[in-house]
Amino acid sequence: MKTFLIICDGLGDRPIAQFDSQTPLEAAYTPNLDKLAEGGVTGVMHTVDIGVRPGSDTAHLALFGYDPNVYYPGRGPLEVAGIGMEIKPGDICFRANMATVDDDMIVKDRRAGRIGDASPFAEKLNGIKIDGVEFLAGAGTGHRLGLIMRGPGLSPQLTDVDSKKVGVKARKFESADKSREAKFTAEVLNKFLEQAHLKLNKMELNRERVSQGKLPANYLLVRGAGIFREVPSFYDKYGLKAACVAGGGLYKGIAGILGMDVVAVEGATGKPDTDIKAKINKAIELGKEYNFVFVHIKGADTMGEDGDPEGKKKFIEKIDEAMAPMLNLTDSLVVVTADHSTPCVLKNHSADDVPVLISGESVRHDDVKQFGERPCAKGRLGHIRGSHLMPIIIDLMGLAKMFGA
């Protein structure tokens, strides 16, 4: 038996006036998701807890049964893992932007004119050593980098120095607590950023950019400090051989940290133009080799953050269309849910619960025949927490350990 867990990022929403007070999911034409709901059990889920507004990172950890209060390492380690950098326990990890500063260290552009490929810059910075600390840099998508500090005596307790503004001076890191480790980390990181700035300024590629009238990528805007600590693997926790199909780096990163095999799918971009059919078909194919396949689909979240209910509805209809082959599976659980709601009216995450359906032959299906926020609230799963999802799946798969005898 195998499980397909389809996480539609930011799927949940609030009533939309133009949809006659339905949500985009409720208003969308979703015959396949509705059939799955009809043949399955439904409910609503608070991924972290009632009234807690989760990030995508904490929500995914919670969904997989990893209490984010214990296991959330900050965004840095997840992003760094997501771009495929090798990461070791004790590493201090950051996300970074290639940015542009002028000679007075004033930020001119937070993305260096949205450069398309940060690889040459990452290569230039990778391997720099300062005071016994090694800096590792890897290119993410577009202007994004992952940055690792590796060495003894480091701490992630640093102030957030990203002002998110242009026209202001790039700030130096400070320790966020009184520990010697944090002070040392801030000092070394500031030295690195200075060195990096000098090295980047001297790069032939940047000279070329300037001569072409482009902004030089001559500074690193660094944020999201976190320390990576080893977590129990998904396999050790559940005995499931798991694969991940995702476009977005964060989701690959989380899957990677949990020890899932992250499988590349052509056309999976992590954006609304992603090839959902290719992802679902790949997942079904992986089901022959793995007994747990996690599919992450980002677009609905993006549409919610854009405040675009019509786009969100259409994207959900694309998901639904792609889900058709999931109706014909045997010996499988198909689980469809979200990590959090991203109401168009808020253009941001909310703590509103998300619908969940679990479809499969041996599931106690209920009377709910539509996959939506309100219909699912009447389902027999009731109101669950994210921490309940994996135990329910494991039990439905017949793999739960008995408590007692």
Place this chain on the structure above:
Amino acid sequence: MKTFLIICDGLGDRPIAQFDSQTPLEAAYTPNLDKLAEGGVTGVMHTVDIGVRPGSDTAHLALFGYDPNVYYPGRGPLEVAGIGMEIKPGDICFRANMATVDDDMIVKDRRAGRIGDASPFAEKLNGIKIDGVEFLAGAGTGHRLGLIMRGPGLSPQLTDVDSKKVGVKARKFESADKSREAKFTAEVLNKFLEQAHLKLNKMELNRERVSQGKLPANYLLVRGAGIFREVPSFYDKYGLKAACVAGGGLYKGIAGILGMDVVAVEGATGKPDTDIKAKINKAIELGKEYNFVFVHIKGADTMGEDGDPEGKKKFIEKIDEAMAPMLNLTDSLVVVTADHSTPCVLKNHSADDVPVLISGESVRHDDVKQFGERPCAKGRLGHIRGSHLMPIIIDLMGLAKMFGA
């Protein structure tokens, strides 16, 4: 955006035979509350936890997101704060009755014939100092007083000496644990009660009362010892500027301790004769200046304690009528619920859950069209705890902090 939280004290009930097994709330004609339910999301709430029978004090703390297991200071501090006495961290606070004892210290009347105004007696006792401890007395409503012991080395760990009976001797306080502080506190308090008795007996006012055939108010029946410790303010916790509209001292006291502005409303008596319309209208007015307005309405609880389902039903209909202007608010959440159930059949609080409705434009309304114990149990909020209410409100207001990124 602003929130109006209407707490109908003791609203919940159990089936009443004469109402065809409906509760007073279900049997009442409540078109306005029903409209709010229809346009909102509903559910049921266990203010403290399932099966926990809360006092009004612990229930309100829980509702406001203050775990009563941590923050409940005992009744004394809340009552003392409620009558407007200035209270300092470390104060040992009590509620007290002006009572009548005879020369052998036998309690003749626990309320000194229900005197209407305890102010002259409170003035007489206010400021007495014994062994370095200052006693502060303030008049509450009717025969009630607040009493504060202020000084070093005090403890609220005292035995409860109020026998709740007449014809028995007034008992002396003893320490309820083995600490030196509790022993000292009991000794000083007993000295004070003796002194108070002598002073009261000598008062001209009491001599007049006796000569008129009335009972002298010559003793203090003291109970509800608690130590006041500072709590995080409602503003610091939620960033909301909050006002309280309440008649009853306890509710004003809780609001005051949480740092809400307690606003006087003419006709708000904390009794069934209270002017509910004046309170609701005042709340709406306050909504221009505050983004959180707590309205407390006591009557339904009193009717429940009197075992009067007909009176409770009528009082609920009065609440409903007063709620009419709440239907026309924009950019607002209207939340209606109770602190606990007070079933007429019990004439006391019960652990039965209470209905809750949250109405507002961006709320995921459900199919529930009636505000009542049974209809709301079908609502999409499901079964929440009191501790969930404020996080849900904060998230619906778009003010929740994100956990993660």
